Amino acid sequence: MKLNWQLIILTWILCVIPSMALGQVKVVATLPTLGALAREVGGSDITVEVLARPGEDPHFVDPRPDFVLKLSRADLLIHNGMELEIGWLPALQKNARNARVQANGEGVLDTSTFIQPLEVPTGKVDRSDGDVHAQGNPHYLYSLDNAIAVADGIAQKLSSIDPSHAENYRQRLATFKRAASETGQKWKSKFAALDARGRRIVGYHASLVYLCTWLGLEQVATVEPKPGVSPSPSHVAKLVAQLKTSPVGAIVQETYHPRGTSEKIAQMTGAKWVIFSPGPQDDEPYLEYIDKMMTKFF
Ligand SMILES: [Zn+2]
DSSP states (O other), rough: OOOHHHHHHHHHHHHHHHHHHHHHEEEEEHHHHHHHHHHHHGGGGGGEEESSTTTTTTTSSOOHHHHHHHHOOOOOOEOOOTTTTTTHHHHHHHTTTGGSSSSTOOTEEEGGGGGGGOSOSSSSOOOOGGSEEEEOOOOOOGOHHHHHHHHHHHHHHHHHGGGGHHHHHHHHHHHHHHHHHHHHHHHHHHTTTTTTTTEEEESSSSOOOOHHHHHOOEEEEEESSSTTTTHHHHHHHHHHHHHHOOOOSSSEEEETTTTTHHHHHHHHTOOOOEEEEEETTTTOOOOHHHHHHHHHTT
């Protein structure tokens, strides 16, 4: 029998190369949105593990035993920064004993460095003001413009630690940016077409300032009197009175906040009650998540 050496060599290459070339960058992302953005630009050149569960409150993520193991093996840790994860991430980084993912390690990417912070306190930060962060409001991932900037930053970082796939990262980023700016334009014009009331909203928590900036909305009040402080009956009564004289289009909250109060305020004032997940579900693409969230306003 005549051996087809070309075929044998090809088969050998196909069997051996993947495991050699796999060299996938091991990424750990703290939040589902960051994981989704990493997947957009990293594709098959990376593996992504996300620490917070879909829908989990990013201020208070429950550390699970496998977090430390994941971080101990990571090439790159992508996190939100601006103290959003301060209550749970530093201890995990320390316990992981992986120099790359320590605070100033070369495998750490704080994506807040790619955005323009809003609501940066001017004076001294005082705990009596509630959960206020010295570097500004950390909830910037609800802005699609910021998500594009973050995806860009992730692509640059991946290219620098894995230069052999830089072209792949560049191409995927370009594809994502095209789709994202189309999605962004679509929602910007839908919100711009709303009347003045429709463009005014109340958030449960002070987490919507970047969303408002992106879409041209105005957050006139929050259900929480101060960030992280539960609303008292008198605060709610005052808010309802305010919204009866000056109505808003929607009362908006993340799924992890208590639901009863904002739903009741919405009913009493004729506003829409919009409740959305703080990030995509497992494997849900970022832009599908945005579409799903925005649809709830209409
Ligand atoms: Zn917050």
